[in-house]
Amino acid sequence: MQIEPTTAAEPLLPEGRFNGREAFEGLVRAALSAAARQGWRELVLSDPDFADWPLGERASIEALQAWSASGRRFVLLAQRFDVVERIHARFVPWRRMWDHIIECRAVRAEGSNAVPSAIWTPEWCAHRTDPERSRGVSGFDPRVRRELREAIDESWRAGRPAFPASTLGL
Template structure:
């Protein structure tokens, strides 16, 4: 996957396959700094097939990171991060003051969607097994996804601490 998408437009419309999902994620995170996004929400039950440990992803997050920004990570479980996303874990520790990690897992709680949400763009993987979904900037899609995310966040608890203190 290329490390730089200087003039790539954000994707719009349906997408199909893991490769398209990964490319859309990279394009979106590369656009985050250029477009001065104040907030990014990444949501997935486990993040097991996200390329968050890749250098290009962490470099894009590093370019975006600044005071006044907010990064929300919503999942059911965070166990995969230490095993599969070491670069991301390091970035998360450095920027813990702008990163909020929440877990929504339990009987009767809403299902965590596989999605990216920003104030101006979204991506929603509707069929995770096949990597199919939709993305774009249209307000109705962003609003509907944000409502789903907010419902999960209402029930979520703090999770995936930046550091573990022990005796």
């Protein structure tokens, strides 16, 4: 399935192998833009800590803001969220504002519970199989999407709620 952009300036969703941090960041930006443009119902981001994701960029927040709507679901899965809070300053307030559509879980990295570095949607996915070098594959293949979702779901079940929108005290 080929997705056509609505304007010449909007990127197509990449398909195939990607290599390097710039390629990965471009892929994340393209995915967030496509989510807004196409109104995806669910968006799943999974990474050990999201340290090298462009989540704090103005363009990413604008795309997420455009995507946010009633009936949407945004899932964040990580081993730890302290990096998100520390380096993605624009993302944290957006997360607070849209708490009602966002679910966050943290997973201890033990054995087979390693959190995949991935973006999953019902139509497209990207999996960083080598996060250290930002290498991986993206595409529309239903089998690949299903296998990636199963890996994410396995980590999700092992996780616990994390990254609350607010901290309540007594």
